Amino acid sequence: MKEKLDEILGRAIRELDQADQPQRLEELRVAYTGKKGELTSILRGMGSLSPEERPVIGARANEVRAKIEAKLAEAAARMKKKEEERRLAGETIDVTVPGTPCRIGSRHPLTLVRREIEDIFTSMGFSVAEGPEVEFGYYNFDALNTPANHPARDVQDTFYFSDNMLLRTQTSSVQARFMENHKPPLRMICPGAVYRSDDVDATHSPFFHQIEGLIVDRNIGLSDLKGALTQFSQMFFGPETRVRFRPHHFPFTEPSAEMDVSCFACGGAGCRLCKGEGWIEILGAGVVHPNVLRMAGIDPEIYSGYAFGIGQERLALLKYKIDDMRLLFENDTRFLHQFY
Numbered sequence: 091m092k093e094k095l096d097e098i099l100g101r102a103i104r105e106l107d108q109a110d111q112p113q114r115l116e117e118l119r120v121a122y123t124g125k126k127g128e129l130t131s132i133l134r135g136m137g138s139l140s141p142e143e144r145p146v147i148g149a150r151a152n153e154v155r156a157k158i159e160a161k162l163a164e165a166a167a168r169m170k171k172k173e174e175e176r177r178l179a180g181e182t183i184d185v186t187v188p189g190t191p192c193r194i195g196s197r198h199p200l201t202l203v204r205r206e207i208e209d210i211f212t213s214m215g216f217s218v219a220e221g222p223e224v225e226f227g228y229y230n231f232d233a234l235n236t237p238a239n240h241p242a243r244d245v246q247d248t249f250y251f252s253d254n255m256l257l258r259t260q261t262s263s264v265q266a267r268f269m270e271n272h273k274p275p276l277r278m279i280c281p282g283a284v285y286r287s288d289d290v291d292a293t294h295s296p297f298f299h300q301i302e303g304l305i306v307d308r309n310i311g312l313s314d315l316k317g318a319l320t321q322f323s324q325m326f327f328g329p330e331t332r333v334r335f336r337p338h339h340f341p342f343t344e345p346s347a348e349m350d351v352s353c354f355a356c357g358g359a360g361c362r363l364c365k366g367e368g369w370i371e372i373l374g375a376g377v378v379h380p381n382v383l384r385m386a387g388i389d390p391e392i393y394s395g396y397a398f399g400i401g402q403e404r405l406a407l408l409k410y411k412i413d414d415m416r417l418l419f420e421n422d423t424r425f426l427h428q429f430y
């Protein structure tokens with residue numbers, strides 16, 4: 091019986107060493123140490139042994155059982171480890187594989203220009219205001235001293251919702267709104283979209299953007315206007331930039347002017363960009379008309395001011411050397427990605 095026990099132990103160890111599936115391990119456990127297993131049947135047969143043999147064989151049988159159980163545990167641990175290694179190998183991440191590129195957006199040229207203009211004017215003490223694009227005729231025209239028969243009020247030029255409601259044609263409307271809520275001294279700029287009944291071409295669009303400026307205080311005059319806008323132009327286009335004022339007419343300013351900057355491409359000699367002129371027009375401006383102040387409840391005997399309106403698209407086209415305004419509105423990302 092002792093030989094039989096040794097034989098069982100040897101066989102069990104061999105088979106357990108070879109086992110490589112949890113299922114096989116379970117089969118072996120049942121076959122050797124289970125209720126109907128080989129060891130159990132040996133122990134059952136101990137009754138036929140002599141009293142001297144019985145404790146010796148019994149001790150040996152227990153020893154063999156303990157060894158087989160230890161071996162079973164060892165095989166189970168080995169399998170678990172192997173399974174873990176297999177899983178880990180499957181889950182390996184190669185951190186050196188190049189990632190999937192994610193497309194990062196860029197700022198629209200109009201946004202870039204607006205922010206730059208805002209930075210320049212806020213550094214001069216202007217605050218940034220906003221106003222509605224759907225506007226009353228009153229703020230767009232009447233409060234700006236624009237008579238009922240003015241050509242800009244024609245349906246040919248302006249989109250109307252009704253007799254007194256329209257899409258604003260100029261950010262100047264915000265001047266009138268701002269003066270209703272703020273008393274002088276005041277200094278504001280207002281960027282925003284405006285609408286005109288225009289056909290689309292390389293330099294026109296029914297939808298475009300302006301930046302309005304307004305300052306009202308004591309003793310403000312044309313020289314202040316000239317100083318601030320010269321400063322702005324040199325910060326935006328470069329320190330060599332010169333400015334030129336040409337007389338013009340706007341109902342809400344008197345005197346009124348259009349302002350040109352010396353061409354930053356040729357320095358004023360004349361080139362393709364400035365169409366040989368040496369100068370490029372960028373804004374309209376003037377000294378605020380006393381009627382405009384009066385309508386806003388500000389006494390023109392005490393206060394005066396200046397105002398201006400900058401074409402945002404114009405500046406974007408110039409700054410980024412874009413030769414067709416339509417590119418700004420087509421939303422072709424191949425174009426837009428060039429600016430930052």
Ligand code: DAH
Pocket residue numbers: 259260261262302303340342343373374375376377396397398399400
């Ligand atoms: N609103 C004018 C336009 O759209 C531009 C302008 C001119 C604005 C003179 C002003 C100004 O504030 O004083 O053409």
